[in-house]
Amino acid sequence: MIPNYKLKDLAKMLHMSPSTVSKALNDYPSISEITRQRVKELAKKLNFIPDQTAISFKSKKSFSIGVIIPNLLDQFYTLAVSGIEEYAMANSYKAIVSQHYEDMQREIEITEMMSKYRVDGLIVSITKNTTNIDHFKKLEAMGIPVVYFVRRPVDEPCFNVTSNVYKGTFDAVNFLVKKGHKRIAHILGPQSLLTTKERYQGYVDGLKANNLPLDKSLLYSSDLSTGSTIRAVDKLISLRDMPTAIIAFKDYIAMDAMQYIKSLTKRSLRKIEWVGFGNLPMLRYLDNPPLASLEEQCALIGSRAAELLMKRIRAEDQKLPPESIQFDCTLKELK
Amino acid sequence: MIPNYKLKDLAKMLHMSPSTVSKALNDYPSISEITRQRVKELAKKLNFIPDQTAISFKSKKSFSIGVIIPNLLDQFYTLAVSGIEEYAMANSYKAIVSQHYEDMQREIEITEMMSKYRVDGLIVSITKNTTNIDHFKKLEAMGIPVVYFVRRPVDEPCFNVTSNVYKGTFDAVNFLVKKGHKRIAHILGPQSLLTTKERYQGYVDGLKANNLPLDKSLLYSSDLSTGSTIRAVDKLISLRDMPTAIIAFKDYIAMDAMQYIKSLTKRSLRKIEWVGFGNLPMLRYLDNPPLASLEEQCALIGSRAAELLMKRIRAEDQKLPPESIQFDCTLKELK
DNA sequence: TTGTAGGCGTTATCAT
DNA sequence: ATGATAACGCCTACAA
Numbered sequence: 001m002i003p004n005y006k007l008k009d010l011a012k013m014l015h016m017s018p019s020t021v022s023k024a025l026n027d028y029p030s031i032s033e034i035t036r037q038r039v040k041e042l043a044k045k046l047n048f049i050p051d052q053t054a055i056s057f058k059s060k061k062s063f064s065i066g067v068i069i070p071n072l073l074d075q076f077y078t079l080a081v082s083g084i085e086e087y088a089m090a091n092s093y094k095a096i097v098s099q100h101y102e103d104m105q106r107e108i109e110i111t112e113m114m115s116k117y118r119v120d121g122l123i124v125s126i127t128k129n130t131t132n133i134d135h136f137k138k139l140e141a142m143g144i145p146v147v148y149f150v151r152r153p154v155d156e157p158c159f160n161v162t163s164n165v166y167k168g169t170f171d172a173v174n175f176l177v178k179k180g181h182k183r184i185a186h187i188l189g190p191q192s193l194l195t196t197k198e199r200y201q202g203y204v205d206g207l208k209a210n211n212l213p214l215d216k217s218l219l220y221s222s223d224l225s226t227g228s229t230i231r232a233v234d235k236l237i238s239l240r241d242m243p244t245a246i247i248a249f250k251d252y253i254a255m256d257a258m259q260y261i262k263s264l265t266k267r268s269l270r271k272i273e274w275v276g277f278g279n280l281p282m283l284r285y286l287d288n289p290p291l292a293s294l295e296e297q298c299a300l301i302g303s304r305a306a307e308l309l310m311k312r313i314r315a316e317d318q319k320l321p322p323e324s325i326q327f328d329c330t331l332k333e334l335k
Numbered sequence: 336m337i338p339n340y341k342l343k344d345l346a347k348m349l350h351m352s353p354s355t356v357s358k359a360l361n362d363y364p365s366i367s368e369i370t371r372q373r374v375k376e377l378a379k380k381l382n383f384i385p386d387q388t389a390i391s392f393k394s395k396k397s398f399s400i401g402v403i404i405p406n407l408l409d410q411f412y413t414l415a416v417s418g419i420e421e422y423a424m425a426n427s428y429k430a431i432v433s434q435h436y437e438d439m440q441r442e443i444e445i446t447e448m449m450s451k452y453r454v455d456g457l458i459v460s461i462t463k464n465t466t467n468i469d470h471f472k473k474l475e476a477m478g479i480p481v482v483y484f485v486r487r488p489v490d491e492p493c494f495n496v497t498s499n500v501y502k503g504t505f506d507a508v509n510f511l512v513k514k515g516h517k518r519i520a521h522i523l524g525p526q527s528l529l530t531t532k533e534r535y536q537g538y539v540d541g542l543k544a545n546n547l548p549l550d551k552s553l554l555y556s557s558d559l560s561t562g563s564t565i566r567a568v569d570k571l572i573s574l575r576d577m578p579t580a581i582i583a584f585k586d587y588i589a590m591d592a593m594q595y596i597k598s599l600t601k602r603s604l605r606k607i608e609w610v611g612f613g614n615l616p617m618l619r620y621l622d623n624p625p626l627a628s629l630e631e632q633c634a635l636i637g638s639r640a641a642e643l644l645m646k647r648i649r650a651e652d653q654k655l656p657p658e659s660i661q662f663d664c665t666l667k668e669l670k
Numbered sequence: 671t672t673g674t675a676g677g678c679g680t681t682a683t684c685a686t
Numbered sequence: 687a688t689g690a691t692a693a694c695g696c697c698t699a700c701a702a
Contacts, residue, residue, distance in 0.1 A: 002476040017673045052453045054695040057392035058678055072417060073616060078407050094431045094452055117429055118387045141337040255620045281408060285590045287622040352689045367687060389679035393694055
């Protein structure tokens with residue numbers, strides 16, 4: 001059984017006071033080199049590990065950040081979380097991850113748990129149903145900074161890190177036009193999300209830049225569920241003048257849609273080209289991937305969000321002006 | 336700005352002592368009903384949140400558990416982590432997740448961080464290169480219980496939760512034999528893993544039960560990397576008497592192998608049937624899934640591991656006898 | 671350069 | 687049934 005030595009124990013062994021030991025371990029300049037060395041040597045020898053709970057208590061910091069995401073099975077979030085964790089660990093912080101599964105009530109409960117845990121800050125990607133963000137505002141009011149990534153509240157200035165999906169969608173339209181497509185549809189994401197509107201605007205402007213008409217019948221929305229995606233696809237393929245290419249809100253929608261189309265007998269439908277968002281690792285396992293995907297910097301988005309949060313945490317109570325960071329998407333041809 | 340009320344604040348407002356307030360909030364029987372109510376009412380009104388860092392300090396518990404896994408991108412672990420988190424949260428515990436990416440050195444470092452964080456316990460799936468577990472033993476010696484899941488140390492009695500892959504592989508052989516296969520190969524996982532040996536034994540016994548010879552040339556090992564899997568496949572398909580079916584250590588190996596085979600010109604190879612382990616959600620996106628997969632109770636394995644760990648945490652210093660929990664795999668036909 | 675003393679917020683023990 | 691007090695381990699202002 002390895003004992004848990006305390007400062008006091010080391011002090012006694014070294015015939016010093018606990019404060020001297022503490023200062024030596026924390027490299028206070030007032031401590032003599034020789035003392036510092038003696039202390040550190042013994043600490044190492046005894047495998048002294050300062051009690052983090054005591055340090056947290058004393059410093060009023062938990063050294064942990066909360067992370068709330070839709071779903072860890074979505075590789076976009078898996079990678080983002082990895083980025084967050086990496087950055088956090090490198091800064092002696094730990095991440096506490098939780099999934100809301102698109103349930104706003106759950107999001108609220110998790111947020112409350114996070115405040116009970118006394119996290120020093122929170123990184124969130126809200127649910128598609130999050131209409132109000134009082135729960136997050138409450139955290140901010142308690143002095144716990146919140147940074148959003150990808151999905152963020154509408155109408156509220158906030159700290160956030162996102163992909164430039166406006167430009168991404170714009171690029172996708174250009175790409176498809178160059179490939180000869182003129183009937184380009186777009187399956188939108190949940191209407192409530194800002195990131196849905198941004199893609200939409202990129203789509204509109206992309207068409208305009210190519211002198212293509214905006215045809216509202218080429219626009220359907222999916223709530224991200226497979227069923228909803230299928231309904232959108234059904235609408236699009238029942239058009240007299242079908243689209244020849246479809247830009248999907250994200251890779252998973254493209255995959256669901258393509259799976260569905262494959263299940264249909266009408267083989268010509270398989271000629272419809274797809275462009276998704278994410279360029280997620282799992283695409284490599286598909287026999288028939290989408291034509292292209294807009295690669296997002298998932299892990300980087302996560303780590304920058306963490307960085308931004310840490311900056312706010314370090315700023316303590318001083319109010320910093322909301323900051324938005326955007327990363328470009330890169331269109332990758334997949335076949 | 337919402338203030339952080341303390342026990343002392345409530346006490347002052349209620350003209351009571353802090354200890355009475357504390358007892359009331361914690362439902363001590365010695366506190367009168369009326370006092371309890373007055374206290375709770377005010378606490379609720381002021382949104383009083385006890386300082387968890389103080390409670391942790393006082394109680395010498397961090398109320399957090401560490402989780403170390405190979406890689407969050409592997410859906411098996413994603414689901415296991417979800418199970419762990421769910422169980423932890425339901426018990427007012429938080430999970431701190433970290434990935435070792437098969438790097439033993441990293442595993443050691445993470446383990447050390449976890450002890451610095453003073454986690455109350457640790458749940459681990461070791462790396463394929465983890466030859467010694469001194470770092471985990473050290474944690475145990477410090478009074479921090481460790482529970483392994485899926486991948487666990489060889490030669491050491493330990494608390495662990497696994498899938499019954501012996502029976503799973505046995506079932507797979509039976510299944511393939513019933514389908515008419517006689518040349519059944521097995522791509523083993525990393526040799527160091529116990530769970531590799533267990534599958535192997537199930538394979539051997541499965542063949543025996545069906546009066547099929549054990550042909551060592553039908554056995555190759557993959558270190559889980561795509562390259563290594565490809566090399567195993569190459570060996571198998573260059574045999575004069577090729578296998579007609581292959582049992583893969585896990586779904587990802589089957590997927591890598593099938594991708595590789597698809598890239599080859601010899602189309603007949605695509606008739607080789609595959610059986611994987613996991614039946615992971617992403618399989619549904621494959622146009623040509625393996626013939627079958629042995630479904631594992633990923634989330635359940637995670638939550639039971641958490642449950643086991645909590646039991647050990649609650650047992651404090653009393654030594655409990657090592658416990659092994661196994662869940663059956665269920666063979667699912669996928670096409 | 672080192673030591674002393676007080677306090678962080680909560681809870682447990684003991685006294686009233 | 688309630689209150690006073692001490693203690694958890696560490697840090698830091700201040701004293702020596």
